[in-house]
Amino acid sequence: MNIRFYNAKVLTLKEDETFEIIFGELWVKGNSICYIGNGEDTDQVLKEYGPICWEREIDAEGNLLMPGFKNAHTHTAMTFLRSYADDLPLQEWLFQQVFPKEDQLVPEYVYDLNILGIMEYLTSGITSNFDMYFFPPTDAKASVDCGFRTVLVPGLNNFGGTVEQMEENYHIVNEMSDLVSFMIGFHAEYTTSRELMEGVAGLAQKFRSPVFMHNSETALEVKECRDRYQMSPTQITDSLGMYEYGGGGYHCVYFDDQDFEIFKKKGLSAVTNPASNLKLASGIAPVKRFVEEGINVAIGTDGAASNNCLDMFREMFLTSALAKVREMDAECVSADKILYMATAGGAKAMGLSDCDCLAAGKKADLIMLDLKQPNMQPENNIVKNIVYSGSKQNVKMTMVNGKILYEDQKFYIGFEPEEVYRRANEIIRSMK
Amino acid sequence: MNIRFYNAKVLTLKEDETFEIIFGELWVKGNSICYIGNGEDTDQVLKEYGPICWEREIDAEGNLLMPGFKNAHTHTAMTFLRSYADDLPLQEWLFQQVFPKEDQLVPEYVYDLNILGIMEYLTSGITSNFDMYFFPPTDAKASVDCGFRTVLVPGLNNFGGTVEQMEENYHIVNEMSDLVSFMIGFHAEYTTSRELMEGVAGLAQKFRSPVFMHNSETALEVKECRDRYQMSPTQITDSLGMYEYGGGGYHCVYFDDQDFEIFKKKGLSAVTNPASNLKLASGIAPVKRFVEEGINVAIGTDGAASNNCLDMFREMFLTSALAKVREMDAECVSADKILYMATAGGAKAMGLSDCDCLAAGKKADLIMLDLKQPNMQPENNIVKNIVYSGSKQNVKMTMVNGKILYEDQKFYIGFEPEEVYRRANEIIRSMK
Known part of the structure; x- marks a missing residue:
């Protein structure tokens, strides 16, 4: 217009x-x-x-x-699990509540649940999301139908998806519309075998694509990775040639000096998800150090199952305020830096220059x-x-x-709010 | 109606x-x-x-x-300092920015700035505030004129106010309207001499009033109090007979076993101010333990100079999420408990049964x-x-x-928003 x-x-x-x-x-x-x-x-x-x-x-x-704000890490369709299983320890939350419900998802559900999430983004001034979830072509179609902008990253891991499927989705989504794009990625080191990660790295090099994954979200994740490879998640993925064309990580809470060095050298982006990290008792990310090292920082809400809302205002406040209390330094990570992260920093991570x-x-x-x-x-x-x-x-x-x-x-997205709400309630109620 | x-x-x-x-x-x-x-x-x-x-x-x-939410600790008229001096260390913030501006406040300013704060409360579903600021009768009048409910606590300290003035204000405010009440209190141990505190305790006993003060907001405050009295702020005030009729503290970040014991025994309320504690890099309050000990917890925004907004939704999320990350326990301090704190817990602390x-x-x-x-x-x-x-x-x-x-x-408070905003901008601009 x-x-x-x-x-x-x-x-x-x-x-x-x-x-x-x-x-x-x-x-x-x-x-x-x-x-x-x-x-x-x-x-x-x-x-x-x-x-x-x-x-x-x-x-x-x-x-x-x-x-508009760039929501640089989220699982949009998880809206159906909002307030479904909170106040639980991470393992119980994930394995006994989230996974059994996600197993019942079908593309039509994911389409409708994406619409609900997009509506919530719009109320928070979010104009694009960096999404990882099931059925990327369906996620993409929901965004295109609403007129919303989305960058998709696949959630490939040992329990679902293949590198071949990722290649196929890469073409489908990138050819669908200017509003949507597809970047190479996978769920996380702790859910993905070395062989699969090698396949991802190969595909990233073939397409010259950046790569994103959940990275060092919890202390346990990093410890187990070190037990397996004597390297951190950043180090093992880098050693597999994952970041030849850039990329970055979601969460990035537990980093050592070498991890910072890799992010700096390869020009990677650290996407911070402060509300989710608090609520799941994961920890507080070292955002001050990312800034000091000149590493690009972006901000994301994570999914509604863990946050529970998709609100960049809350995330912006938290990113600054948590850095201040983590470092006991009220001066660090100023408002200007935060606003940059929530807009241009996100765009940089998402390839939306x-x-x-x-x-x-x-x-x-x-x-x-x-x-x-x-x-x-x-x-x-x-x-x-x-x-x-x-x-x-x-x-x-x-x-x-x-x-x-x-x-x-x-x-003004072509969907009636009442109908979107009705469907979301119906979907979660229909699940066992 | x-x-x-x-x-x-x-x-x-x-x-x-x-x-x-x-x-x-x-x-x-x-x-x-x-x-x-x-x-x-x-x-x-x-x-x-x-x-x-x-x-x-x-x-x-x-x-x-x-x-409605009870905002159980705030300095409403500090709206004029919103976004005025952020991203600074506490001492510089307070002594070089906040105090010199507050020195220029007169009752007419405070009245207008209270109206702005009350408007913000209303947008956040807050129906009463527990306020500590200059000119309590003026604060009270602003609330009454809007139809808002306020419990006032004086900010007496070595630099301003007397016990006699407190006694006078006690009568003025408590006789003004059912919408406002006045409770005994003072600013904090670190700003108030032993003699003054003794005077406060005497007045509390005379009026059989609970007493509130800023309590153990920073580690430095507690250390300096221990250097002075070999006791924590809770212990020295208790030893002066301050809590014979109850009361409590604002912030309550750094507590030892004996402090918890006193709060429990005397039935005191801990008012937590999570956003302000983060942003000033003060710390994270031990809310899980307060809950476990059966101590009444209430939630407050603190003033707009440090928070910077007066939004109970953000405070509720933070109270739960920070407890979870502080204890590394995603189960603790559930949503039900938080909603109780933000409503009935606040009412209990404020004497609004x-x-x-x-x-x-x-x-x-x-x-x-x-x-x-x-x-x-x-x-x-x-x-x-x-x-x-x-x-x-x-x-x-x-x-x-x-x-x-x-x-x-x-x-619907009898004031035109545009005029309230104009005045707030005028007041801060007029200051040197």
Whole structure:
């Protein structure tokens, strides 16, 4: 669509990875941003495109336009297990509650459960997700049907999936739509044999793809990996040639010096999932050190079964606040750094270089935050207000690829909310 | 007002301090709840009151009525310092940023800043606050003018206030309105001389009042107290006869066995402030042990300068999730316990025994949560959905003392939001 926003505060990214707020206009043409400025220097853009016929002109009333959040690690369709089996030890949660239910999933269920998750993303200003779950082509189709942007990573492990299937899904998803893409990956070292991991590494090299997996989420995982290979998960996967084209890990809680060194040398991304790490009593990730080492950090919600909500505001606050308490250093990991992680850092991890920030030529994946709410006042520092005080309540509009999918608490994704909720309840109730 | 809610899920409290959800009606008459049930057993209440003329009949559409949250430790008027001086070490934050600004506060400022904070409370379903700040009669007046419920504790310390002034404020506030009350207290051991503390203890005994103070928020505070008195803050204050009529502490992060013992023996309440404790790098409170010892726990946001938002949903999640990671025990401090702390536990600490839960005869301090939102679906467990997944976005209505003060994102407190925001920005800008 062609949409002109005016009277807006627009959050732009500076070269030093901090943010700046300018007052003026932002123009969306088709699926991209074609202009940001004070509205007085539009000659160039009008020369390029000719007169633009606006489908909507939106008075932002001093509210903030900013890049949408990138939810850089999640299992979207796990919405059905929200509040199903909490307050349990990890092993019991996983083996007695989560796995038996997941065994009963079929693609139609996963499709519907993805829609519920996407709706929740939109309420939180999330414009793309980095998803690992069953049936990637189904996950992809749900996103495309909603108009949502998704990068998929397969959850291959000893109990499901093959390298051949991954290759097939790579083609299916990457050829489906510009909204979805597929990256090589697997579940985790602790669930995947050396032979399978070698197959994954081979495929990553064939496609020149980055690789992602759950990495060093718990102390036990790292210990068992060391018992097996005398190496950490990062080290064994690196030794198999996994990261020739980059990639990274989800969680990254327990890292040693060599792990940091590998992430740095190979340009890998550490995706932190603070709420899930707390709730499953896994630990607190060394985010301060990632920042100090210059390693790209992104932020994810993890799935609704462990978090239990898909809310980037909560994750942003936690990423900063937990770093502070972990290091007993109230100065570390500032709000600016966090906002970068939640937007551009995520885009970098997900290979979405044209969705990372607001600038002419970038994809129109953006949100409008209502600053005229008590939690956003006074406006001493808007970036800090967003990171430390922001809430879903402030999300006035979420746009993906130039289309408004959520505005004033209404969804424009082609699905009726009541029907989506009904189906989610029906699915979990139908399970044994 | 007389308001009848129907088609509602109503969260009621059982004797074992867990919750139950019934489907039906809730009737508000004046400032109290007069009936909760399926609508078929109303004879008794109609006999008692005669026919009730409803000012409103609200179809709750399957949404949830529950007791409002009690924000059991805060400094409401600190809203002006939100996002003003974050990412700084505690000492620098406090002495170079917070104190010089607070020195410039006058009652008119504090009044306006309280209104902003109360608005934020309402968006988060908070129906009463336990406040410590300058000018208690002014704080109280702001609450009364909005129709909000507040329990005030003085922030007396070596740098401001006297015991005589406390006595005067005790009378002024307690005689002002049923909406406000005043409890004896002081800032903290580390800011208050022994002589002053003795004066406070004397006044508490005179008025048979509980006493609250900041207690063991940081390791340094406890160490310095031990250096001074060879006792912890809990022990020295107890030894002065401070808790003859109960009370408790805010923060309570660093406790030893004897401190737990005193809290247990004297029936004191521990008010936890998890977000603030993280962000100022203070530590994580031993909430699991408080629960195990049977000590009443309440939850507070602390002030906007350190948190930075006044959001009980975030605090609830944190109280549970931080306990889990602190103890490396995903089972501990369950959602039910958290919801009790955020409602009845807070009411107990604040002396609001008639606002603790939804039942006939209780004050109508209640909220309606919109369950028809993606983060509240499916409804596997509504209590867990609230605690782990809930958000301000779900607050459809907030009622205090039988009056709706917030509904569908609009405020009914007699102040124009734009004007409140303008004043808050003006106040901070006017300061040197």
